[in-house]
Amino acid sequence: MKISRRSAHSGWRTLTVLLLVLAAGIGIGTKIARHAAAVTAATSAAPGATVAAAASPPVAGAGLLRYARDAPELASIRITPVEAVPLPALPPANAHLAYDEDVTARVSSPVAGRVVRLLVQAGDRVRRGAALAELDSPDLASAQSDLAKAKADEAHKRQSVERTRALAETETGSRKDNEAAEADLQQAIAETLRAAQRMHNLATATATVSGSGRFVLRAPIDGVVVDRQINAGMEVRPDLANPLFVITDTAKLWALADVSETALNAVHAGQPVELEVDAWPGQRFAGVVRHVGAALDAASRRLQVRCEIANADGRLRAEMFSRVAFLSDTQATAIRVPNGSLVLNGMQNFVIVEQEPGVFARRPVQLRWSGPDTSYLSAGLQAGERIVSEGALLLASEFPARAQ
Numbered sequence: 001m002k003i004s005r006r007s008a009h010s011g012w013r014t015l016t017v018l019l020l021v022l023a024a025g026i027g028i029g030t031k032i033a034r035h036a037a038a039v040t041a042a043t044s045a046a047p048g049a050t051v052a053a054a055a056s057p058p059v060a061g062a063g064l065l066r067y068a069r070d071a072p073e074l075a076s077i078r079i080t081p082v083e084a085v086p087l088p089a090l091p092p093a094n095a096h097l098a099y100d101e102d103v104t105a106r107v108s109s110p111v112a113g114r115v116v117r118l119l120v121q122a123g124d125r126v127r128r129g130a131a132l133a134e135l136d137s138p139d140l141a142s143a144q145s146d147l148a149k150a151k152a153d154e155a156h157k158r159q160s161v162e163r164t165r166a167l168a169e170t171e172t173g174s175r176k177d178n179e180a181a182e183a184d185l186q187q188a189i190a191e192t193l194r195a196a197q198r199m200h201n202l203a204t205a206t207a208t209v210s211g212s213g214r215f216v217l218r219a220p221i222d223g224v225v226v227d228r229q230i231n232a233g234m235e236v237r238p239d240l241a242n243p244l245f246v247i248t249d250t251a252k253l254w255a256l257a258d259v260s261e262t263a264l265n266a267v268h269a270g271q272p273v274e275l276e277v278d279a280w281p282g283q284r285f286a287g288v289v290r291h292v293g294a295a296l297d298a299a300s301r302r303l304q305v306r307c308e309i310a311n312a313d314g315r316l317r318a319e320m321f322s323r324v325a326f327l328s329d330t331q332a333t334a335i336r337v338p339n340g341s342l343v344l345n346g347m348q349n350f351v352i353v354e355q356e357p358g359v360f361a362r363r364p365v366q367l368r369w370s371g372p373d374t375s376y377l378s379a380g381l382q383a384g385e386r387i388v389s390e391g392a393l394l395l396a397s398e399f400p401a402r403a404q
Contacts, residue, residue, distance in 0.1 A: 065398055067358040077391030079354050080341075084333040084383040085376075086274075089266040092323040092371040093305075095257035095275070099248045099318050100308065105220045106243035109236045113137030113215055120245075122228045126219040132245055133230060135215040147195035154188040161185045223247040226318070253309045253316055255287060257324045258302040267292060272327045273307050276373065277320050285309055285316065289326070323371065334368055334376040341389045342375060343396045351381065352388040352395050360388065360395055 067074055113135035120132050164178035227246035230236065236244065255275055259267055271289040287309035296303050307324060309316065342365075343350045350362045365380030381387070388395055 063361060063399075064355070065360045065395060067360075069358050071358070073394070074358070076394060078389050079386050080338070080389035081384055081386050082335050082337055082381055085336045086272070086327045087330075087332040087334040087376060088274075088325040088369055089271075089328040090259070090263045090326055091369050092276070092325045093257040093259050093263075095255045095307070095322045095324045097277075097309070097316055097318050097320045097322060098254045098256055099226070099246075100252045100254050103221065103223065103249035103252060105223070105247045107132065107217055107220065107245040107247065108238060108240060108243045109135060109137075109215070109217060110238055111135075111137045111139040111143075111215060112235070112237040113140065115230055115232050115234045115236060116214070118230065118232055120225050120228070122225055124225045126223065126225060126247065128219055128222050130219045132217045132219055132225075135217065135236065137215045140215050143195070143198050147192070147199050150188070150192040150195040154185070154192045157181070157185040157188040217244065219245075219247055221247060221249070223249045226250070250314055251310070251312050253311050253318065254290075255307040255309050255322060255324055257305045257307060258297075258300065259305055259326075260302055261296055264292075264303060267305055267326055271329065273309075274325045274327065275307070275309050275322050276325075277316065277322045279317075279320065280315060281373070285311070287324075323373075325371075334378060335381045335383065336374050336376055337365075337381070337387065338374055338389045339370070339372075341387050341392050343392050345396075350396070352392045353381075354386040354388065362396065362399060 114137075115133055116136050117134040118132075119134070120126060120130070126132070160181040161178070161184075164181040168175050168178045224247065225245055226248055228244070229240075229242045230244040255273075267289065269289050269292060273287045273289060275285045275287055276283070277285075287307045289305060290308045291306040293304040293306075305324075337351065341351050343352070343362075348364050349367060351365055352360050353363050355361055363380055366378045367375055368378040369376040
């Protein structure tokens with residue numbers, strides 16, 4: 001049989017291509033084998049060393065999820081132990097903080113005048129009787145002048161009474177003149193008392209009067225100057241809309257909460273409360289209910305409840321928005337968890353529990369109350385157990401279908 005030269009040449013070319021493909025496959029296989037051997041050797045030589053390779057997938061079985069201790073997925077979650085806390089009597093109510101009016105003083109000027117000197121700034125802590133500002137007051141000078149004139153007139157009328165009485169006794173003067181002099185004296189005494197009372201009203205615990213028409217405003221209580229509506233050279237008068245200084249004891253604040261009328265049977269004076277603010281997430285401030293309103297707001301149909309909150313460290317500020325939890329009187333407790341730890345599957349809530357380092361299990365729980373940041377559980381967890389508080393959805397998606 002004769003084979004053409006063209007056919008032979010084509011056969012040799014095909015054979016050459018096949019040999020090249022085979023050689024490439026052998027080379028790639030060799031590289032993979034060498035890489036696997038190198039990784040194995042590095043792992044056995046240094047068990048704690050980090051190998052630059054893709055993370056191994058989690059191993060799931062019997063409803064558990066297992067990760068290696070150094071798995072990168074564990075860096076994106078946060079584990080938090082849960083604790084049993086007093087059970088709220090009702091869901092948290094919105095509130096805002098305000099100054100405790102029982103330890104707050106608003107200082108105004110009882111006379112018209114001009115501010116000569118300021119002695120404190122907003123934020124200063126003052127003691128009772130400390131000077132706040134000095135004023136020059138024409139009204140004060142007039143009051144001082146009236147008192148001096150009243151005293152001088154009284155002294156003159158007293159002398160007249162003594163003179164007319166002496167004349168009447170010697171029958172050189174009439175009794176009628178003596179009686180008129182005594183009446184004038186009584187009027188002078190009344191005028192002196194009026195002028196003295198006016199000066200007394202000016203020289204109160206909030207002010208000191210000098211003889212030159214100067215008027216010094218003073219702090220009536222110990223506290224912090226939280227507001228100042230006065231400047232040097234300013235003209236002041238008693239009928240100003242705003243006080244010149246507001247002084248309060250910031251160690252106590254009021255939390256004014258609005259509760260629905262259906263919750264009135266669960267709130268009463270003396271009840272302990274816990275307060276949360278966005279400025280200090282995860283921290284709670286203790287307090288107590290001091291007053292329950294006497295009437296509902298006609299528009300909102302809600303009742304204002306006034307709570308006293310301890311603020312010795314000064315972290316809370318007036319006008320902060322907050323949430324108040326009214327604690328139960330039955331001493332009942334519940335497990336409190338952050339809302340980020342809850343995973344909703346259908347109608348059932350779950351949490352991811354860490355059974356041991358790197359080993360996680362899903363567990364169904366029952367909610368008692370749910371707030372904006374935290375929820376209270378009635379069943380499913382025990383105090384001290386560790387749950388995934390951040391990244392729970394990430395782990396929940398890794399559970400096998402049979403655990404779902």
